[in-house]
């Protein structure tokens with residue numbers, strides 16, 4: 001049973017990223033069968049995997065903690081009724097296994113009865129019958145299917161994880177993610193960096209409608225939106241109001257680039273304004289609970305204050321939380337928005353009108369290659385959102401972030417970057433003090449040294465955000481490293 005595992009499940013079991021598994025497949029260390037890997041191959045490829053501890057789960061928790069902003073509540077056990085339903089499904093499988101054992105038991109009884117019948121035979125017949133019976137039994141026991149110990153451990157762990165979390169496969173994209181704890185399908189999908197279609201998140205708008213192709217779901221929240229009878233018969237549910245009881249295949253709409261997401265206008269409020277340095281402030285904006293901003297990492301929004309000042313700014317937070325938005329505001333002479341922020345005119349709880357999303361630099365979908373993020377100064381805002389999303393989707397083989405600033409005291413979120421590098425085995429971070437007034441060749445050399453730990457630049461997906469002079473240096477450096485145009489994602493920040 002369960003001899004084949006999906007990539008997501010196998011990665012979770014042995015505590016590595018999907019990107020690492022995909023690399024092993026590319027290097028022919030692992031075979032795939034219809035997109036799945038066998039238990040024995042996984043154990044052969046990861047002999048050091050420690051199945052008896054919680055490393056896989058712990059790693060998933062670390063990734064989430066590092067990738068997403070802290071949530072109001074920690075992930076806990078699923079709701080009792082969900083847990084009960086999952087246990088029922090797993091029990092069903094254990095019952096099937098027991099039935100198989102019962103078959104063996106019946107067989108042994110039959111053999112025993114046959115042996116009893118031998119009493120009637122004469123000595124010659126008896127010797128012959130006993131010989132054939134013994135060799136038949138020997139052969140039967142020899143060929144009896146046995147589950148190796150490590151395989152049994154892996155399957156037991158798989159059973160446990162299936163009780164804690166159900167796996168969802170989306171069609172047509174093929175994206176996979178797990179639903180943990182008390183999450184709805186929508187919450188889990190967003191947390192895994194997927195751009196699912198949604199609106200209110202509270203069961204009123206119907207935007208998150210999706211069709212259950214196989215598997216069982218459970219309603220975890222009442223919803224006002226009424227599904228038509230036809231939709232109900234076809235298996236449609238609201239992702240914001242249902243969770244997965246068993247593994248699911250779900251037909252759901254996803255955004256693939258900025259054009260798939262409509263422009264939204266949301267009256268929001270300033271949640272917090274924190275100075276990061278003398279020259280830069282972090283602005284936290286919160287939307288109403290029923291009207292979140294749907295966007296993709298790398299996009300921007302326009303913020304308008306009550307007094308009329310407005311600015312278009314990159315969204316620095318993860319799209320997994322469309323309610324709590326983060327913006328990095330630089331002190332800038334001549335910008336009425338910046339002046340309002342630094343003069344104290346913008347206060348917590350004050351109104352701010354959000355229009356967005358805008359722009360179309362987004363993560364290359366499903367790219368598994370090493371990913372290089374390059375930020376200059378406040379270009380870090382865009383890169384931060386991209387990093388958080390990339391880490392949540394967990395597709396790439398490895399990540400390297402190089403943050404360049406004009407002055408040593410400019411790394412205003414250095415701790416966040418170090419936390420990513422500490423939490424993730426495949427994440428590295430370098431800091432670079434870089435004066436953009438130097439000759440381009442000098443900037444290129446500095447960049448080269450800044451990312452010198454990175455191998456195989458040519459295979460990287462590269463995301464860079466900063467002023468035009470920085471992007472020009474990046475361009476020259478990428479030319480030198482022979483990085484193809486389609487792997488370059490450059491975002492000018494003024």
Ligand code: FES
Pocket residue numbers: 198199200201202203204205206207208209225238239240241
């Ligand atoms: S997001 Fe509006 S009903 Fe689910």
